[in-house]
Amino acid sequence: METSPEIDVVKSPPFYRDERILRNIAQVVSAVLVIGLVVWAALNFFQAADARGLSLGFGFLDSPAGFPISDAAIDYDTSMPFSRAFLVGLISTLRVSVLGIIFATILGILIALAYLSPNWLLSKLALAFVEFHRNIPLLVLLFLWYFTVFREMPAVENATVLPGPIYLSQRGVYFTWPRLTESGTIFGVSIIAAILLAAVVNARLRRFRDLTGRGEWILPATLGILVAIPVLGWILSGGNPIRWDVPFLDGLNLRGGLRLSAEFMGLFVGLTLYTAAFISEVVRSGIQAVSRGQFEAAGALGLKTLQTLNLVVMPQALRVIIPPLISQYLNLTKNSSLALAIGYQDLFAIGKITINQAGRAVPVFILIMGTYLALSLITSAVLNWYNSRIQFVLH
């Protein structure tokens, strides 16, 4: 083949219009800008650090913290190192986040169902709840719950007693709580074993149902395992594995029971209600995304209401619900850092005290932000894995 002379005349464009060169220049310029900014900030920091004797090291983590922490979930006293204080804070954050996620999910689903119910009054109540919580700032809600509810509780000696008994007092809420006795270990183990075994059997039977269409054993088998193994554990442990730890008034003190501090309750209740309002919107739109025809077709096939929900509606709704639900869970975890404003000592609050005590603002901030980042990444990784599992029809 002959090359036509015209083609040889076409030159490559000048460098200032050559897209490949321009692209590389753009990359170099942006890299120089960003790295330059970072280096400039770092140089400024080293200058300031020299002038004020700051240090970037993490060595301070081993020296004694010296400040008390109320509400520590693990052993802690002021002679323990900063790293221990950090761990206490992390556990406090995790505690309020995990409990908040569980309760906000349950409450959010209930409110979504209430909103969708044919009952006019119930539906309007659910709407009012959602509209109230979605349009006010979380911090205002936390102040409302902490300063006007939990901190205004009566003094310990006049504590309000709810059936249970549950004592409501300034110093916190005291629940009657089941605790394992010495012989209770077997019972505890049997409960965990029952849950694990039930989950495995349930998954197996579901796969069997998907293959053969025979699913009538799923519910009885799962429930049977959940009841039978703990009963066995109860008998093996001699019949008294659980002792009810009942709070009681001892002079001017409440003793026993499970104590949740006013700060924890304020944060937990405010965070849960706030997030529940958002979760209910997510769940509602997920259920509404399933077309009416699906309900009608399931009814025409003779499925009962519960079967329709379980086999037809929920699998489809979950695909819509899970991704925004993940970001609500992440929001809740991050929002738990507002604990600082009402005096619950979570990761961020303890970090702030550490800065005041040890004067290492930058390393502490790196630690705090790194921890939150890790929490966010782990949560979203786990939930994205779950999401990718339910997005496809399993075979």
Place this chain on the structure above:
Amino acid sequence: MAVQSQTGSIVRPPPDPPGPLKWLRDNLFGSWLNSILTIFSGALLYFVLSGSLRWAVTQADWTPVTNFTLLYAVGQYPREEIWRVGAGLALIALMTGLSWGRWGRALSGIGLSMVVGFMVLAVLPAPGQITPAIRIFLAATAGLVGLGYWLGRQSWLPSSALGIGWSVTPVIALVLLAGFKQLSWLASVSTTAWGGLIVTFILSAGGILLSFPIGVALALGRRSTLPVVRLFSTIFIETVRGVPLITILFMFSFILGLFLPADARLDRLIRALLAMTLFSAAYMAENVRGGLQAISPGQIEASRAIGMSSTQTMIFIVLPQALRAVIPSIAGQFISLFKDTTLVVIVGINDLLGIGRSIINSDPAFIQHDLEVYLFVSLVYWVLSYLMSRASRRLETRLGVGVR
């Protein structure tokens, strides 16, 4: 149900007797389960309403709210300079009226509520700080919205005037508030004196205005074909989204100074605004990215085929469609930024919530009545967020989101 009778005419079943009884049966007492739910929610409603009513009549004391109205509005802003706040407000009222008149229905909610709001504020019984002059001013501001509406409907007013007006309004308002050291009639007022609603408005409006272009740029950066740009954008977005806002606010308030030259000083309100802006920009970027992904590649190929450069394609083809598609999520982002401005209380800036807290703490007698203060503050936030979400829904229908 209709049955064809033998004579060929259609025989319909007798209709249900209409009226409130039928409504009750259909909506509240359809089945026994429904009746139980009705009774249960009725009891809950009665319990909450009667409790609140009893509290409102016998115990509530609204002094910490009514006696400090001006404090909630402007904080410690010098009272003799308060006309400057008023002038800024009047300017914004006029511009809102103009836009309402020109752009119509999407803004009617906001415009009407401004008129009604100013009228109500003008006649509201609030002893103490609200002088007759302020009342007259508030009524006049309501009139200004109306005047703006009328002007906006006039055809001789060019639409570009609105664009210019809105771009200079924030600057004029800020200059009015801050003032200059050299001018005696416009003396500078330190931001430490600013407080209340004006700080809330400055932080949210400033954060929204600044975070929007940064967010769009970050979204484009994350979708860019240049690996370096993509990497930086992604790192920024994911880091900011992975940590709580309060950590970023603290960083900007307390340790940013370490990373700036020793003699550089940034006002604390500006530092808070910067933190809010960057935080919001990362979320904005993800919203915009969702819109960018919704644009079909055919649009880009077509515009390249008719000879548009990639910049032109981006500005005239991709962004208009992408931004229109994400209006709902951007509006949601704006509302949550507005609510998030309360977090500046934690770094010691007195926004609306901060003023409420300092009023409560200013007098031991008020600590008993903190509920009233928090309820008032919640009401203000609630009304404003609710109006914003309503306006965004109207904007959606007007721009035909989801309709091609």
